[in-house]
Amino acid sequence: MPALNPTDLFDIRSQLSEEERAVQDTVARFTDERVLPIIGDCFDEGRFPKELIPEIASLGLLGSSLPEEYGCAGLNGVSYGLICQELERGDSGIRSFVSVQSSLCMYPIYAYGSEEQRREWLPRMAAGEVIGCFGLTEPHGGSDPANMKTYAKKDGGDWVINGAKMWITNGNVAQIAIVWAQTEEGIQSFIVPTDTPGFTAQVIKHKMSLRASVTSGLFFDNVRIPDSNRLPNVKGLKGPLGCLTQARYGITWGPIGAAIACLTEANNYAKDRVLFNRPIAATQAVQLKLADMARRITLAQLLSLQLGRLKDAGTMQPAQVSLAKWNNCRMAIDIAREARDILGGAGITTEYSPIRHALNLESVITYEGTETVHQLVIGREVTGINAF
Known part of the structure; x- marks a missing residue:
């Protein structure tokens, strides 16, 4: 009998489809050749390797489970899981970047956004041209998101957002933030470009964990955005x-x-x-x-x-x-x-x-x-x- 693989004793790989194995092999090769040679230094320096973003995007790893019509790979859930496994074999910070972009930023635009919003943002996000962050957690909130203080008030055809978010991955490298805020009609979500006046992202320093990842606080001081930036198809937690x-x-x-x-x-x-x-x-x-x-x-x-x-x-x-x-x-x-x-x-x-x-x-x-x-x-x- 052949020797068992010490890291796959039950031959899980044999249960994968040909496409799933190909995805795993591709990402494993990327991790071995591009992530592992630099990630120890990145961790020591507290630096996210932004230079890897174009290659991550070119491999189809951003929004990988979303439909191809939006510039995404259209892979199944197991393939997405294997992507996460191989990336985190390199470092949790690399997997966190892809996870936030894919599941917390691209997914809500796809699931809760309008068709116009999908067409506007998803192809550019899949290409790595636009990076997102996910603004839910607040300084006092933690495990109780219903206790949200960030508030969005309707003002004519606009919304004005005030509040703060904390522990936000990608905050200082993002071009847009998916921001959840209380409104008169309950919790709603907004696409906030990070160059909007009144928006500030501040890097959280002195971390001893996820040092090769960008973690930020987000602050909103009368941030005004049009109603067209609100995700229209969801309300509440x-x-x-x-x-x-x-x-x-x-x-x-x-x-x-x-x-x-x-x-x-x-x-x-x-x-x-x-x-x-x-x-x-x-x-x-x-x-x-x-x-x-x-x-x-x-x-x-x-x-x-x-x-x-x-x-x-x-x-x-x-x-x-x-x-x-x-x-x-x-x-x-x-x-x-x-x-x-x-x-x-x-x-x-x-x-x-x-x-x-x-x-x-x-x-x-x-x-x-x-x-x-x-x-x-x-x-x-x-x-x-x-x-x-």
Whole structure:
């Protein structure tokens, strides 16, 4: 019998279509050749590699699941998941950039916008000519988006927006912001060009996580936009929550890539590191850790693949996404920490990836629903009682 792949013990790849495998191989090659050689330095410098945006766009990774008529790739949900997995094998910041552009900015324009808005924005966003950010979270809000203070007031044929958003990925590289605001008719969404008078984006500094990603605060001081910039086909929290379901789906796949990177590096290091006249990979203590990493990655792979099949069948439910995000983020952060431990002192440097992935995953396990929030979502499904 052939040897099993340490990072694919159940041969998940055999369950993929030819197109899905081609997508995975293409993005894996991009990650190996273009991301990994520079990403450690980017993390050290706190710099998002904007020079990669044209190539990311040329590969069809922006809005990859949206229809081809809008300049997008028209791929299925599993392919989008594999894109997220391979990008996050490089770095969570790269996957976050693509996730925000695709699921949080392009998706709401497609799902909630007018046909004119789709035609105006989606082809340019798919080409990487226009970058978006998603303005939902507020400084005081966190896990309670209904407690939104940003307000949009109708003034003739315009809307005037006042308020602030916090922890916004892509904020200082974006040309448009998808902004959610309270109105007299409930929560609504607006496309706000970032050069609009009164709009300010401010980079959040001193981060120890997602350092190769741009994170910003957004501030709105009497920002005036025309009614034609309002997304007309949604009102209420179901709008932003629908976007978050799309993004969280991709996040269930992304941490698998980070975990695979950590297992691979820890495994290779353990085979090369000789102590007491034998490689540490020959000790039971290290083998137990590596075996447990492989087990948990396998379970996460099966979970996300089934979730992707449900998504493509149109039967995926938000609670199922919550279960997968909870499980897979917890899996990945635990593996990153164990891999760092196997590397010993070497593991605290960004010459190796586990400490970088561990720090990034502190954000991934928190954003778009904290671990506790997703646990409570499942608790509600199990008991029928809302404990929020």
